[in-house]
Amino acid sequence: MSHNHPYKIAPDHNFETINATISPHGQLNILSKVEVAKLLDSSQSGLYKLFRSCSLAVLNTGNDLDDGKELLERYSNFDISIVQQERGIKLAVKNAPANAFVDGKMIKGISEHLFTVLRDVIYNNDAINENPNFDVDTTEGITDAVFHMLRNANLLHPGQDPNLVVCWGGHSISRGEYDYTKEVGYQLGLRSLDICTGCGPGAMKGPMKGATIGHAKQRTPNGRYIGITEPGIIAAEAPNPIVNQLTIMPDIEKRLEAFVRLGHGIIVFPGGAGTTEEILYILGILLHPDNKDIPFPLVFTGPASSAEYFERVDRFIGDTLGPEAQAHYKIIVNDPEAVAREMVDGIKKVREFRKQSDDAYYFNWQLTISSDLQHPFIPTHDNMRNLELHKNQPSHLLAANLRRAFSGIVAGNVKEEGIRTIEEFGHFELHGDAEIMHPVDELLESFAKQNRMKLPGREYKPCYKVIK
Missing domain, CATH: 3.30.1850.10 (MoCo carrier protein-like)
Structure with a gap:
């Protein structure tokens, strides 16, 4: 007490x-x-x-x-x-x-x-950063560090069947989109699926709120509403009150890895630059040749009013990463029950695969995550300007570089350090081939027009320039 x-x-x-x-x-x-x-x-x-x-x-x-x-x-x-x-x-x-x-x-x-903040700040500093047993310069060492952070936060539950759905999406979505995320969460809760999000408001809160009702109706005990955040974004996305298990990872890359190692499937709701960063992250993993046989359900969904949004996102992915990337997800519009059923079917395949391959249900060890997606990206003006944004590279590496571009835009929009950098040195510049930069520019402009880059009612001032 x-x-x-x-x-x-x-x-x-x-x-x-x-x-x-x-x-x-x-x-x-x-x-x-x-x-x-x-x-x-x-x-x-x-x-x-x-x-x-x-x-x-x-x-x-x-x-x-x-x-x-x-x-x-x-x-x-x-x-x-x-x-x-x-x-x-x-x-x-x-x-x-x-x-x-x-x-x-x-x-x-x-x-x-x-007190979770206190726990994680101490553990990440003493047990990870200052511990010579963790080599965070290697992919294996980073994954091992993520595992230990999640274990210290009591988020790994051996013996429990796969049932954790990660939900991504914007913190400043419309009321109709928010209500839709609640309905999807409700359908997931009716099927005894737990929820993991970035812990903030909007599309991170709605699925949890809906799931609480679904869990209550099914008398599902000990429903888990997991929030995973990191220091740079937590001020923009403060933990919503439904989160009953919170953890703070040290940076955005370890936060993203925690989602895919812990979760058994991902649902993406409408969002802005941060949601696009998450989409590019998971596609960068699923496009890696080592992961081609590993099941991982991925669904994009929203209400009927979001159909154009997903058409734009799908077109952007097709124009930049190609049909192979588009094949890794399904788009389901205005049908929460279909989304929930798709997740149930997908997670069954995940369970069977992990059972046959003797992999843990509670941590996805088998996924290969390239170092380009693991090492922290510092969005300085030079780093943003020098990103490799061209098609003369494997698609999973292009996805990783695009992910960094959108990560920098998120930093310039809402993170304290990023905002101060923009105030001091001006806009980030994104350089690349026209066949990449045109879709990037078009997508970002559509987000700005739809108020998806900041809270509605605030004038958005871009922190970037696209150089074609």
Whole structure:
């Protein structure tokens, strides 16, 4: 049981804030002096900045702010510290967003997510980054690190039949699209399938919300609503309140790998640049020659109003990656039951394949993920300008390079560091062959016109220029 002790309300840039001390949920109640020192001494390790920004994003759950830089500026006086006691630890927050509290007490789900931040920041630094046993310069080492992070977060459940559906899509979709994601989630829940998303609002929240009703009707116990995020995006996509298992991976590449290693099938709802990045990531894996016989159901879906969106996405994939890439997914419009049935049938094939090949149900070891999709891509102006965006390469490598391009655009749109880079040096420039750059430009322009690059109501200012 968590006990909160609020002791004042203070103004912060005209936004109501609260100070409080929070006790932990679960097992994380003891830290060493060295761990505490690393978290609180930014000059020693830089962990405090990471811990503070992720904690503030979690406390911002429910707000419509999707700009990491603006969030940090709005709550510039926010502070979080660790209080060590003989019986364990507590977290003291100052000038925290008041919406995280009810009658002066922190909402339990938000408190749980706050201690998840503490758990993952410590583990990723001490057990992975500073551990010589993990060679994150190799593909095997990166996959091993992802495995250990997921295991530490208690997301690997041996003995459980495959039933986890990953849902991708935009955080600023229309109301009709959001309602559709709930209906798909409901149909998945009726079939006792669990949900894993990027943990934020929009297409990440809707499937979870629908699944809760489906699970309740079927009396399905212990439904899992898994949220996987990373420090750069968490401010734009704060964990929604339905997430009951949260983990924070250290970067976008390990976050994406966690999705495909943990999940048994993927559903893609409408979205923007971030959703396109995810699509290109999974296609880059499925197009790899080593993966041609591995079943992995992939469905694109949305309401009737989204038909044109998927036509554009499908045309973009065909124009850049070709018919082979298009063959790896199905597009189902306005039919949630058909989507759920497709997932059930696909996951049955996944189960049979893994049973025959003696692969784990809870972690997809057999998928080959090339180093181009694993190593963190830093979206500097030089790195964006020098991307290999041409067809004179295997399709899975072109998909990886296109994924990096869209990853950079996401960074320039919503990530604190990316926004500051654009403010200082101007637009990213994307260079490449016209047969690649024209479809890229056309797709991005359509996203901007449909308000898919930012929250509706805000004028979108592109952070990129396409050079043909």
